Amino acid sequence: EVQLVESGGGAIQPGGSLRLSCVVSGITFSNYAMSWVRQAPGKGLEGLSLISYNGDSTYYADSVKGRFTISRDNSKSTLYLQMNSLRAEDTAVYYCAKMDGSDAHRDTFDMWGQGTMVSVSS
Amino acid sequence: EIVLTQSPATLSVSPGERATLSCRASQSVSSYLAWYQQKPGQAPRLLIYGAFTRATGIPARFSGSGSGTEFTLTIGSLQSEDFAVYYCHQYDNWPLTFGGGAKVEIK
Numbered sequence: 689e690v691q692l693v694e695s696g697g698g699a700i701q702p703g704g705s706l707r708l709s710c711v712v713s714g715i716t717f718s719n720y721a722m723s724w725v726r727q728a729p730g731k732g733l734e735g736l737s738l739i740s741y742n743g744d745s746t747y748y749a750d751s752v753k754g755r756f757t758i759s760r761d762n763s764k765s766t767l768y769l770q771m772n773s774l775r776a777e778d779t780a781v782y783y784c785a786k787m788d789g790s791d792a793h794r795d796t797f798d799m800w801g802q803g804t805m806v807s808v809s810s
Numbered sequence: 811e812i813v814l815t816q817s818p819a820t821l822s823v824s825p826g827e828r829a830t831l832s833c834r835a836s837q838s839v840s841s842y843l844a845w846y847q848q849k850p851g852q853a854p855r856l857l858i859y860g861a862f863t864r865a866t867g868i869p870a871r872f873s874g875s876g877s878g879t880e881f882t883l884t885i886g887s888l889q890s891e892d893f894a895v896y897y898c899h900q901y902d903n904w905p906l907t908f909g910g911g912a913k914v915e916i917k
Contacts, residue, residue, distance in 0.1 A: 733846075733854065733897055735906035749905050783853055796844045796901045798865065800853035
């Protein structure tokens with residue numbers, strides 16, 4: 689069974705930093721591109737960042753470019769999202785999602801974790 | 811950025827009836843269009859990809875159609891477990907974008 693388990697969320701003040709992790713099991717993690725998607729309370733879905741199977745290619749939404757960094761450790765089957773300079777509008781559930789291909793080109797999200805909540809407030 | 815517009819925003823349907831949801835893209839996405847189902851407190855679940863291909867384990871009552879800029883998700887005979895929010899999603903171009911969602915509620 690494929691599992692994606694996020695951790696690292698919590699309450700943080702504006703301007704602070706958090707690092708989210710997503711441990712993946714049940715698949716050969718290094719074969720697939722991975723991503724982070726978020727959902728603000730009561731709102732829709734927003735694709736934030738993608739990383740190719742080997743980490744060579746990364747993509748960011750304009751809303752997080754320059755503040756968030758996606759990375760992966762294939763030896764640990766783990767995806768990361770380093771979030772800096774957090775703002776109130778970053779408050780959301782953050783989902784880790786597996787892509788259905790390797791290079792993050794025209795791949796879609798075929799499996800999702802249960803999400804981790806990030807709340808940015810003073 | 812490709813904008814996806816879903817309609818209607820809310821659809822009230824009786825169990826056993828058919829539901830049809832629409833998704834319009836601001837520019838062509840070819841067939842790189844997926845549909846997701848999300849229930850309260852849960853992560854989205856992939857239903858359809860490539861505009862019309864059902865994902866693994868998805869019942870045949872879910873069907874997708876369309877290409878270019880106009881797409882449709884049809885649920886053939888609504889079951890109790892189908893009442894949820896549905897999102898369309900394009901993966902033709904970065905940034906990957908989602909529609910605003912369509913809630914299918916019990917009439």
